[in-house]
């Protein structure tokens with residue numbers, strides 16, 4: 001079965017989170033910039049001219065579609081890498097995913113999520129592959 005992890009965290013943590021994920025063999029992902037707030041409803045900023053409220057704060061949203069069995073390890077990795085301990089560190093949501101289709105080949109489900117040297121292949125004793133950024137990607 002397949003899940004989607006949607007992690008919302010501080011922008012300045014993006015690189016360290018990405019590196020930590022590559023280390024455990026998470027390869028496919030996408031990132032968007034979002035603005036929002038959690039339970040504190042934003043922050044109060046004060047200056048010489050008074051104070052004002054910023055209610056929508058910038059964060060990054062990292063999305064990963066992956067097999068069920070890799071969810072806990074991935075959540076742990078993101079939480080450790082993204083944490084500062086201060087309020088506003090973010091949240092991780094997990095959703096069920098019905099299906100995945102690789103457009104180029106028509107592969108579906110788990111087959112469409114398999115990458116050379118990824119977390120599943122590492123679990124089976126395969127060698128880690130350095131992530132190479134390609135123009136076609």
Ligand SMILES: Nc1ncnc2c1ncn2[C@@H]1O[C@H](COP(=O)(O)OP(=O)(O)OP(=O)(O)O)[C@@H](O)[C@H]1O
Nearest residue numbers: 008035036037038039040057059087088089090091
């Ligand atoms: N319930 C929610 N639904 C969707 N997005 C949310 C929700 N709560 C928070 N977010 C997003 O997560 C970001 C970070 O939230 P935040 O870390 O402040 O959550 P929190 O629950 O208030 O935790 P903390 O007490 O650590 O601040 C927000 O800026 C927003 O983009």
Ligand SMILES: [Mg+2]
Nearest residue numbers: 038039040088
């Ligand atoms: Mg908050």
